[in-house]
Amino acid sequence: MNSTQNPPVVGTGAFQFRNLAFDGTNVVFMAETSGLQQRVVLRRDAAGEITALVASGDPIPGTSDAVRSFVSIAAEGGAAFISAISSAGVQNWLEWREGTLRRIAAPGMAVPGGGTVRAVSPTGVVVDGRVYTAGSLNLPEGIRQAVFAASAEGIESILTAAKLDGRPVSTMFVAGTDGTRVVVGVSDPWGGRTYYANVGRVEDAPLRLEFARAGAGRLRLSVPAGTVLEAANALGAVWQPIEGTGEVEVTLEGPARFFRLRRN
Numbered sequence: 001m002n003s004t005q006n007p008p009v010v011g012t013g014a015f016q017f018r019n020l021a022f023d024g025t026n027v028v029f030m031a032e033t034s035g036l037q038q039r040v041v042l043r044r045d046a047a048g049e050i051t052a053l054v055a056s057g058d059p060i061p062g063t064s065d066a067v068r069s070f071v072s073i074a075a076e077g078g079a080a081f082i083s084a085i086s087s088a089g090v091q092n093w094l095e096w097r098e099g100t101l102r103r104i105a106a107p108g109m110a111v112p113g114g115g116t117v118r119a120v121s122p123t124g125v126v127v128d129g130r131v132y133t134a135g136s137l138n139l140p141e142g143i144r145q146a147v148f149a150a151s152a153e154g155i156e157s158i159l160t161a162a163k164l165d166g167r168p169v170s171t172m173f174v175a176g177t178d179g180t181r182v183v184v185g186v187s188d189p190w191g192g193r194t195y196y197a198n199v200g201r202v203e204d205a206p207l208r209l210e211f212a213r214a215g216a217g218r219l220r221l222s223v224p225a226g227t228v229l230e231a232a233n234a235l236g237a238v239w240q241p242i243e244g245t246g247e248v249e250v251t252l253e254g255p256a257r258f259f260r261l262r263r264n
Contacts, residue, residue, distance in 0.1 A: 021075035028053070028075040039069055041082055041096075053080055053096045060086055060094070061103045071122035074131070081131045083122045091120050093131055095152050105133060105150035111157050115139040120148065127179040132158075134172040134184070145169045147184055159184060164196065207261045217252050219259075227261045234258070 018030040027044045040055040058067050063086070071083040071091075079097040081104075086092060093105035109117045115137045124133030130151040137146040137160055147159040159182070161169050167188045175183040175195060183197045207227065214220040223229045223245045230239040231250065235258060242248060250259070 019070070019073050021073045021080070023075040023077060023079075026075060026078060028073055028080045030070050030073060041070060041073060041080065043080060043096075054082060054084070054094065054101055058101075060084070060092055061101055063103065063106075065090065072124075074124070074126040076126050077129065079129065081124070081126050083124070085122075091122055093120060093124065093133060093150060095131075097152065102152045104152055105131065105135075105148055105155050109155055111137060111148075111155060113157070115144075115157070115160075117148070117155065118143060121173060123173065125174050125177050127177055130179070132174045132177050132182060134174055145172045145186075147172060147174060147182065158182065164194070167192075167194075207263070209259060209261050211259075214249050219250050219252065221248050221250060221259060222246070223248050223261065226264055228264060230260050230262055232258045 016032055018032065021028045025046050028041065029044075030039065030041055032039050038056060041053045043051045043053055045051075054067060056067050056069060059065070060067060065086040065088050067084050068087045068089075069085045071085060073083065074081040079095060082094040082096065084092050084094055090107060092103055095102050095104045105117065105120045107117050107119055111117060118136040118138045120135035121133045124131045126132075130149045132147065132149050134145070134147050137144045137157055139160070142162070144160040144162050146157045146161075148155055149158050150156075159172075161172075163169060164186055169186055170189050171187045173185045175185045177183065181197060183195060186194050186196060188194075207224075209229075210222040212220045221229060225245050227245070229242040229244070229248055229250075231242055232239045239260065239262075242250065
């Protein structure tokens with residue numbers, strides 16, 4: 001194909017190509033007519049047949065809204081995964097497979113385990129028929145940044161967090177995945193960026209270290225299951241683990257003795 005052809009699925013007038021994707025057999029790409037009168041996602045198969053998958057103005061499945069524009073696309077196993085903006089300005093992920101278009105990730109969708117999708121990113125990574133994309137999740141305890149895995153079978157959150165390593169999470173993005181391990185980039189409010197690999201659901205509720213005096217120079221600390229008690233002789237010193245869960249007694253050594261809980 002070239003920019004002077006006029007496929008009937010696009011209409012008349014020259015057009016330009018954007019965002020090429022290839023699954024080893026089929027080429028999926030976006031095309032825009034001159035003057036942007038029409039935007040369309042096209043698929044060219046191995047026989048050279050060109051099919052329009054979705055165009056601006058087409059209805060978004062499961063909504064009363066229509067497609068306004070496209071942001072990114074991916075192709076895998078004969079399917080196409082399309083990041084589309086609605087006429088109301090809402091970000092959606094669509095999956096086209098065997099002639100059927102489905103909405104697979106978008107605000108308002110219920111997530112197994114509780115919560116609803118608040119927003120999804122316009123970029124993602126496709127592996128094994130699922131698009132992995134970041135966004136945010138509405139939960140009873142508040143808004144959490146999240147990473148979703150979505151397909152025509154449903155959407156799930158594989159990571160939710162308000163804080164990681166004690167730092168607030170502003171945004172997240174999926175840097176890569178093989179379908180099992182996920183690399184996530186995390187930005188904090190101060191402009192810092194950290195990458196986490198092979199992460200899962202994060203429990204970010206605050207930990208509380210409770211204690212009672214067990215005698216002269218001794219403390220009895222409550223260590224919940226799933227946590228590790230650590231001690232240091234000074235702030236900035238190396239934290240050392242202390243074995244045991246439940247009620248753990250410790251000896252105070254020196255004028256400064258510090259304790260903390262850490263999740264396993």
